[in-house]
Amino acid sequence: MNTSAEQVHQQILAAQAAYEQARDVEPVIRASWLEAVASALAGAADELVGLGRRETNLDEGRLRFELHRSVFQLQLFSSEIIAGEHLGAVIDHADPQWGMGPRPDIRRMNIPLGVVGVFGASNFPFAFSVMGGDSASALASGCAVVHKIHEGHLQLALRTSAVVQEALAEAGAPHGLFSTVVGRQAAEALVDHPLTQAIGFTGSTSGGRALFDRASQRETPIPFYGELGSINPVFVTEEAWDSRRNAILSGYASSFTAGMGQFCTKPGLFFAPVQDAEDVGALLAQELQSVAVAPLLSPKLREGFDASLKNVRSLPGVEVLVQGDEAEAPRPTVLATTADAVMAAPEILEQEMFGPATLVIQYRPGTNLAQLASLLEGQLTATVHGEPDEDLHELMTVLRERAGRLVWNAWPTGVSVTYAQQHGGPYPATTASSTTSVGTAAIGRFMRPVAYDSFAPQQLPPALLDNNPWKITRRVDGIHEPAGQKAENL
């Protein structure tokens, strides 16, 4: 079943050829390919969700929503590239009065990088897998994709891939624009290949760092967009705790157990002014009773979860607040420690438990939350439950510097695909904190700018022509012009 290095080489050559054939197509054509893939995936929903049910222990509602999300993502990216947002077109007309001396005519646009390698994640068989965010954004940018399948849902991935390839072919996209490989040797061959121009990855910190190092140490280094580990702290202020403790605990219980705690945005740390640990434990236990449990995604993942839970439970100062169990479908566990213990040994904040477990950190009234927060590593998200008029500037500033998304009086699980979305964050949350793997800004990761200096109109690409034939959004002589209208002045 594993793809040989030679086969990977052949697929990359085919991907490069397809990229070269497709790199200059008009955005509306490329958008029609994304739409075709979206329709095909939606049309195959019953079959794909059925395969997912067999391989992943995820329930039908979750799988259907995740597939719907992936379909929507393709449609949103389609509209985004029709508007030309990804091209980042900028036109500076020649200006003899320019402040540093006469300015030639300079125009810039983004071009796709070429062949991109994408690694599927175990925990989202649709949204971060074969046609998940990385693949969709790479295709939207104009790149070709070679996707490394996550073997946790191999049959689903193979079938999804077939649906995607068939839809692309029917829509007229060149053969080879999207293909999949299997196995560790194939993964390494993909990162090493001279034609591979970038990698999108979602997975573990250790595996991701090893591949990041590999990509950085190539003769020609390539960008490695890796989403690694995150523990997603939640801070509850004293005021919020006093005014709505029960509602917050209820939301917490349901967020950390969503998807059996196997979300990269799972709230794994919960800082609260708990004074009545027994009460809180009882309340959480009650909330958790109604949580439906299922086996974890894979035996390997389960093994890792058990080990990390055991490790955190054994740390000095850590107690069990809600006892889970070790059944095949494990009941959730809530551990607890104190802010004092954390100040004494901050590494307790760096232990990710990927599964249904979380750690409550009890802080005493008057504790400086910003100081506690400053002990945190880089995170995908940081959440604050507080009252609107509290002065939380210091805490927010510390969290802002440690996370890619701040959440206010809500929960970090559930990441909408939008224009403003940011799913990223400082290392070790990701290896490229200035980029996002969710939302329309994800497309730009797989492009780079090229300037056209002093060009004759006959030699310019359409995106940079004065009359704007593609009607895309551009910045002209410093002023932003919206998409959808041709320039009037020419």
Added chain:
Amino acid sequence: MNTSAEQVHQQILAAQAAYEQARDVEPVIRASWLEAVASALAGAADELVGLGRRETNLDEGRLRFELHRSVFQLQLFSSEIIAGEHLGAVIDHADPQWGMGPRPDIRRMNIPLGVVGVFGASNFPFAFSVMGGDSASALASGCAVVHKIHEGHLQLALRTSAVVQEALAEAGAPHGLFSTVVGRQAAEALVDHPLTQAIGFTGSTSGGRALFDRASQRETPIPFYGELGSINPVFVTEEAWDSRRNAILSGYASSFTAGMGQFCTKPGLFFAPVQDAEDVGALLAQELQSVAVAPLLSPKLREGFDASLKNVRSLPGVEVLVQGDEAEAPRPTVLATTADAVMAAPEILEQEMFGPATLVIQYRPGTNLAQLASLLEGQLTATVHGEPDEDLHELMTVLRERAGRLVWNAWPTGVSVTYAQQHGGPYPATTASSTTSVGTAAIGRFMRPVAYDSFAPQQLPPALLDNNPWKITRRVDGIHEPAGQKAENL
């Protein structure tokens, strides 16, 4: 004179403290700091240019222009951050009808990274030195800068630094926001320090790669924006050659000798349909006679130039077209070879000669220029001299994939600071091809996005408030809104 590791540590701590004090100031305040630095540099022009004259072998006109360019750059960045372009603010209001399910209110903006290390270059004592593009863009982004001085112009750098620090202090910027260090040990300490968040570098391929590796292999890797080597090929089509050979040769002679050939955009390769090598040599020799020569920037650089010239001259198939000399102020050298020799041994295209020398590649009529171009490595620039109506799509596409800036019927030396400018390119031209070190887009390198999810207005930063108090440019619900006006709907 060299800065000790301990002193570097202290400066970085001071820079971090200054960054923390300044990170939230309103753009107009930060802009006033840039303006103050610009005014102070302009005011100190006579003194600074005088120092430059003593240390660099560069003539007064060149130095004055370069200082003027640096001053203008600060002013342009000032207007750019007042418009909020660097913040990349995006607002998605909550939308219960959003296609993938109800969307919460999500808002994104860029925040500065923190302390940035900047390495000065030997060849631009102002434009890529103490207050050159990297420092100016890092300060504009809201970062603090620790600048590693290039010792080729030590006294000038120290004096420039004093002028900058004084101007910042008078304008009210926090102490420590900008400082300088000297020496190799200090350079390494700067790259290694845990508080250093990014590096801007301009220099040699070998030195740059070593520092890139160092930055990538840190426990927490940081982005390394390195501009390394580039040979900047020029392609002359047969039609252009036939119609205006002499004008092209004249432009070529003056471009490759500008700044004694010590520009990163110097045209080092010139592909032309030369059939009359003797004539061309004579014409070039005549053009070069009027070029004023000067010693190179430093003895070390001269040593490198001599070695690289000797090396290329000794390659099989390479001849001397115009004989230079080995005087302290050396006359320029033009070497020549054939497209056939290049096809047989493409590594001849990878030998940068940093100084007044260049290589003409004679191609036969009918040669496929795109095929020749496909042998090139990554470049900062690629230039084509052709006729407007020629079909050069294939050549342009190959060059576009190998360069950051394409130049049409003009010369790559001279890089204007504008909105559309792109000074970058695929490795080994740079280590970060999706970024630019010249132009307003350079500011974004030192920032990363943060999303605010479901926030109460009282807790939002000003840039993301509905009423847009800073009057910055933003994208709201997918639509771009220009700077300079408050939102009307709220």
